[in-house]
Amino acid sequence: MRFWALSTILILCSFFCGASDYVLGPGDKLHIVVYGENDLTTDVKIDKSGFISFPFLDDIQVIGLSTKKLENVIREGLLGDYIVDPQVSVSIATYRPFFIHGQVQRPGGYPYQDDLTLDKAIALAGGLSNRASTSQWKISRMVNGIKVTIEGNVATAIRPDDIIKIEQSFF
Template sequence: MKTVVVSLLLALLVSANSFAQSSQLNQYTLGSGDLLKILVYGQEDLTLETRLTDIGVINYPYLGEVKIIGMTVGELENYIYEGLKGDYLVDPSVSVSIVEYRPFFVNGEVKNPGGYAFQPGLNIDKAAALAGGYTERASKTKVYIDRTVDGESVRIQADRYTPILPGDIITIEQSFF
């Protein structure tokens, strides 16, 4: 009986963690370094694949320059839909997808600090593994994430299982022992 309860609690914890990250990615705001693909069904000339630069502006057919940094995928789809509807198309079917997320960065007590391609489902431990693993002096409790939230940079105290997002800067401090 105890084993079943523990297993159920563990399963709930894992699914809550993946739901939280999925929810974070649904509200993910586009930023420099993201590679996007924009499709309008049946309109090949409106298909665009582009990597966002630091200024975050794309030149989209019929709409001109569009500043998309800070938008979610849904907001960008709606913006393009509204811009094309009426004058250009009756009811455009717009799809925006992220082909490649912007990188995240790991520094401190890992064997190969640097920038790495983001993949959904990453946490601190997995990010450290991508960076060659923890060094012998790495602290498992002094881990920080520098993240931009609503245009402001914040520092988050993290643990080894904290989910990460594209653009995060992870710092793993030294342990005293």
């Protein structure tokens, strides 16, 4: 029973937690700055295996980390041997895309934006087509390695890699 409750909480959090809980994944492009160390400032894209390369450190597995956790990993790696008190900042330069198909004007993949909701995603895709349902909107996403599908509404938060399907209206 406890496992079910915990997994339910994790799934719900992945749908409703804020953007500050963003988890890094393949395709995200990061901007990493070590203050006072211009040679260590870099832009890097997370590869399909989930690793990035960073000077003086081994490849770093970043899938599942937030930007704050990655800052700590890099800081700890540089601390002492390379820099006395490294101040590290990690920001997302480019998010991986989300996808929308079905009854929209321009289906396809679109760059994710902070605070993206389903109504904004539909607007990016040119709006609903004449045959679109106004309530049959489904969102598929991976949650802890499990593909889940929910019914969306205009306020549903969208995440990178989400697949949105806008169904056809029957009337």
